[in-house]
Amino acid sequence: MQVNNMRKEHQNTQDRQANTSLSVCVLGFGVSLEEKLKQLFQQQPLYKNSYRLVPPTDSHMDVLLVNYDNPLALRKKDLLLNSLPAKPHIVAVSQGPLDKAPPYHIRGMLTAGRLMAVLASIPAPAGPSATLFAHPALAITPKPELAPTPVPVANVTALASKPRYRALVVDDSLAIQKSLELKLSALEQISGIDFSENGTTALAMADANHYDVIFLDVMMPGIDGYETCTRLRSNPRYKKTPIIMVSGKTSPLDEVKGVMAGCTTYLTKPVQDEAFQKLSVRVLAWLTARQPQEQSQRENANIVRH
Incomplete structure (x- = not known):
């Protein structure tokens, strides 16, 4: 007992x-x-x-x-x-x-x-x-x-078995920020998402951190998306980074201005799920293909810096 x-x-x-x-x-x-x-x-x-x-x-x-x-x-x-x-x-x-x-x-x-x-x-x-x-x-x-x-x-799938990428969303609309956050968070390769409401802050964040993909509004207070994109491309770290313009302006002239500024492609507001999915597949495939080269460049930069 x-x-x-x-x-x-x-x-x-x-x-x-x-x-x-x-x-x-x-x-x-x-x-x-x-x-x-x-x-x-x-x-x-x-x-x-x-x-x-x-x-x-x-x-x-x-x-x-x-x-x-x-x-x-x-x-x-x-x-x-x-x-x-x-x-x-x-x-x-x-x-x-x-x-x-x-x-x-x-x-x-x-x-x-x-x-x-x-x-x-x-x-x-x-x-x-x-x-x-x-x-x-x-x-x-x-x-x-x-x-x-x-x-x-x-x-158990490794939490980082696939390459992990950081995204920067630059838009003065909180609704657009939230919309892109939900869409990006659903992609397992995205490890972090930062936000900026204007081009000036975005440039400072891009200088202090490394981003693998950038979503950029066209119409913002201060410097607009075209100027922000041009300045990002002048930074050697972002010469080939996918920069996606997000805008309600879709005229041929606007697209030409975006291409001249250095943007990779356009997404039209409001961003539709199907368009985002198609673009994300292409962008992630391109980033994955460049991963070894990007890693080597970062390591060399770190050696020079230290």
Whole structure:
């Protein structure tokens, strides 16, 4: 009877332990990666640390996974840290080194294996179940069928198995920004999306960061899209970058002006899903074909810079 009670209490302890999980909030990666994380977390065994995604509006989070290459995500991170009652563990993700990297830092491609290795090194929140399970009388060896199994990384699509690209959307219309954000977030190759409301800010952002594709409004306050495009093309980093003009003006003369400024092609407002999909297939295929050459050029630039 005593043994049965101990086992029953042990089972209750396991159930309570299974309900304890690390809550993870992600910033700056897009909807596609969040969906992959949901699938990945669902495959974790319940008797070990489990993980669940929570939105930025949640009042409690144990882990904050942040894209440090995304300025907007960094601003959101600072706001969250100032508002949360308990500070979460920061996991930084960046393509290059960071001046002040947090203790948990994933540099380079974000894959399922790398992410789960970092999450496994983060201590689980202390709770009553941890104390109960530590009691010698309850330290019962789990049955063989419950033994931990490795994370099936081979069966989970790598979070960055495909090349990852950053996009810049330049438009003074919040509606257009949101529309393009939704469309771009659905593309798994897009790792980050930044926004600018005018050409001057866009040029500064393009100088401080690297963007693989740029969506550019024509009519904006200050310098217009044509002038912004011309200046972007004068920067060696953006001589061959796809620059898509987004405009309600579709006359032949406007298209000629765009071509002369250096734009790659046009999208007409409001941007239709079919037109966007066709264009995205072409642009992503071109970027993927150029990926080895682009990587080599960036590495050479880094060597010269340092």
